[in-house]
Amino acid sequence: MKEELLKSLMDAVTGYDVDAAVKLAEEALRAGVDPVDAIQDGLAKGVRIVGDRFAAGEAFLTELMIAAEAMKQAMAVLEPAIPKRAKAAKRALGKILIGTVEGDIHDIGKSIVGTMLTVAGFEVVDLGVDVSVEKFINKTKEVEPDIIGMSALMTTTMVKMKDVIKILDADGLRKKVKVMVGGAPTSKEWAREIDADGHGGDAMEAVEVAKKLIEPS
């Protein structure tokens, strides 16, 4: 019964069926399946399969996004049932805070990177778009991420990345958190110039860079 439910959860994700994933999550709770197992051996397993398909060029981004959405909605059902202790134990690959910088409302690139990071096993906190320097700093203090990821699509807004890094430095946070940047006008050179730790040329590279940044040095 439990094995069957875990497989059904996985199949719902790999079959891009959001509604089924939510229904199965409810059913799993009723059947007494450990919600952590339901996430790790059901939903996350499915998302990894779709992630592999995507990496192999066999799946489309929309399929990956729907799979991630199915996981997200099913997790919303499962998470309240996880005991506090287990929550602390369930540490993800790393925590990453992402957002599009102040004055810039371009969402899509940042959201794709967020999904890719989730699929790769990161815990992603997405601040959305037009995120002020203050909000980046305050949220960093609040959620204590391993990495901050900033996105910009315009040369006029990418300068805000520099401001965030400056204040992180001034507040003594810079040593505790890695910073990566991305978006069409940015480059490796830009990242170096503003003293960021990494740059992703596309969503796939962003994941690789993030993984490298959290490796113990």
Place this chain on the structure above:
Amino acid sequence: MTRTKGGFFLWGFPRETQRITFSVLSKDDLEAIHWATLDVLETTGVRIYSEKCLKTLEEAGCTINHEQHSVLIPSHLVEEALRKCNRTIRLCARDPKYDANLDDRHVYITSDGNGTETFDLDTGQRRPSKKDDIVKSAIISDALDAVHIYWPMVSSQDVPSHIRHLHDLEASLANTEKHVTFETTMHPKEAQYQIEMAATLVGGRKELRRRPLISSLHCTSAPLQMHGGCLEAALEFAKAGVPIMFMGMPQLGATGPVTLAGSMVVSNAEVLSCIVVTQLTYPGSSVVYSGSGAAFDMKALMRAGGGPEHALTCAAFGQLSRYYGIPSIVGGFVSTAKRPGAQASYEKLTSGFPAVFSGCDMIAGIGLVNDCTTLAFEELVIDAEIARIVFRLAQGIEVNDNTLALNVIRKVGPGGNFLAERHTLDYLKKEHFIPELSDRRSYESWLKDGAKDIVKRAREKAVAILHKHQPKPLEKEVQRELQDIISRANSDLAEH
């Protein structure tokens, strides 16, 4: 690759999903060209170097000058011949799912044929073509969804010339399950062996008439001439129920008038005279119409198959054939570039899309460069991609409740995105061209992957297909019989 009905990947490009069409000629233009052609046939005439065919024409009421091999054909015979042509031509394939119905509702892409040089897949060097090139290009064509009909792309120059075309056919039939069309049969006796080979695959001549696995294209000799052996060979095929195709190919300014319309008249007169002979000899036989009018480049002294004149005349010939009510095969996706690259790509695109947009039944040209003389495996793969892009262009934009997408627009609202929506998944493959070769990755990804240009990527794809794709082999017994036929032909045809 899935082939879903109503979706993008269908067997043959379905014209019912084609929203964008264009006409090169008006109905008045078509009638003017037809009238001018009848005038040429009646007053200038054509030369046909076959006593047998001239006799047939004479008996039907044509005026013959036997010394000149020339014939004047009255217009009523032309109109009558056009009416007699078979209207339901099906080009059958070893695997019936690949049968091509020339029903005016599908466009079929045919690999280009009879090149004499090949860019070697291993060395990249240009060299005379070999039988193995046919084997490889047939396998790749078999795997590519955008190639619907296989034409042996080069000649097997590593076998004796008198049985070369039989080897070409054997290598083709053995390595693709798609229909095989070919050119160059120049003697009725050779045709008989080719018919016998195809009959072996389907279980006899009677069955071949029902399921013609092969078809044969015959070129006229501009201006206004027809080789006797070539025409008599065509009649052999017609007698056996094998569809035949007549193609005129005057070069504008050299073997035809410099004007596009004038060369169309010359080409049309040649082709219609062959159709008259065919329908007088075997009424109701299957004939596919073909014409082309490439410019003769007055500086390079070369035929310019990749030029806009060729593209326009080919699309126009497609229209003319529809006006006659018979299917067409035209050139398209042609280039005079020496090797795959920028010129090849733009010429292939500009010479290919008019034929698709005007709805020609069969379009030949993909895979060869240097004006249809040189096989480049990379080009075959690139051209298949170009053809798919052109199909997508021709489909245009579908507008209905589902595609207007009001529900999902309302759901996502300002600032959201459509990536994780079911509507996106449901319509992605129907609405978007999905590249199978084009590189759309980021600069960084491209760089990391070796900064390959499209030709290199195409070569890798060709090699990968050869590694993994294996068309269903012919039965051992059939293979042996084909060998036997070629051995018999070897001694029989040696004298020609």
